Amino acid sequence: MNEEFGSKLLKQTARIHFPFILVFGIYVVVHGHYSPGGGFQGGVLLSMAIILLDLIWGPNSPLKISYSKLIKIGALGILFYYAIGAYSFVWGKNFLDYSALSTHYTDHPGEIRALGSFGIELGVTLTVFSTLVLIYKKLQEGPRH
Amino acid sequence: MRTAKAVLFLLVAIFFFAFLKQLPTLGKSRKVASFHHVSPRYIEKGHEETGAPNYVTAVLADYRAFDTFGETIVIFCAGLVALSILGIKDHE
Numbered sequence: 001m002n003e004e005f006g007s008k009l010l011k012q013t014a015r016i017h018f019p020f021i022l023v024f025g026i027y028v029v030v031h032g033h034y035s036p037g038g039g040f041q042g043g044v045l046l047s048m049a050i051i052l053l054d055l056i057w058g059p060n061s062p063l064k065i066s067y068s069k070l071i072k073i074g075a076l077g078i079l080f081y082y083a084i085g086a087y088s089f090v091w092g093k094n095f096l097d098y099s100a101l102s103t104h105y106t107d108h109p110g111e112i113r114a115l116g117s118f119g120i121e122l123g124v125t126l127t128v129f130s131t132l133v134l135i136y137k138k139l140q141e142g143p144r145h
Numbered sequence: 146m147r148t149a150k151a152v153l154f155l156l157v158a159i160f161f162f163a164f165l166k167q168l169p170t171l172g173k174s175r176k177v178a179s180f181h182h183v184s185p186r187y188i189e190k191g192h193e194e195t196g197a198p199n200y201v202t203a204v205l206a207d208y209r210a211f212d213t214f215g216e217t218i219v220i221f222c223a224g225l226v227a228l229s230i231l232g233i234k235d236h237e
Contacts, residue, residue: 038202110194113196113197116207
């Protein structure tokens with residue numbers, strides 16, 4: 001919002017909810033293996049926490065992220081994803097074949113592959129988070145603000 | 146013009162119903178088109194090969210990881226396009 005919107009009540013509610021939304025977002029990302037969820041949904045939840053602050057505090061939002069930083073975070077997510085794929089590519093396996101990540105730690109091949117898919121989920125989370133915050137920020141500011 | 150429209154409509158209706166007859170029955174797993182190809186492999190060996198306890202994760206993040214990579218890039222591009230259409234201030 002272009003001006004501060006919240007009353008005292010709204011501000012206190014948002015203040016209490018903010019950490020819980022963050023924790024729930026991280027929970028959804030980390031438990032993407034076991035329950036519905038994963039990178040996309042977790043990224044959306046994390047961005048909701050930032051957007052909630054922005055909705056209520058407006059320009060005085062306590063957690064402001066600039067456009068250049070948002071684009072960098074998004075690109076970092078894709079780069080992280082690509083790095084995991086390229087790593088196995090360099091070590092002579094197929095692109096995104098996680099079994100190349102390591103074979104020293106465990107005999108069970110499934111475990112290391114689960115770690116690889118968790119890594120790509122993290123990359124997806126970063127990208128979705130930054131993109132949603134970016135689109136929201138731009139749309140509420142209007143053109144050429 | 147009206148007769149042409151009517152004939153076209155009739156033709157589309159005939160093709161539609163002829164196509165509908167060939168679709169697999171809902172809920173019958175043995176008639177699904179991909180039943181003999183990759184689905185049994187995902188269901189039988191998904192957990193063992195990928196370490197993911199559910200099929201959705203096994204397919205999304207492991208077997209079809211390259212597809213997910215493309216999806217992520219699409220989302221990032223959507224953000225960039227929104228930004229470039231609406232424009233940003235010069236000093237930012």
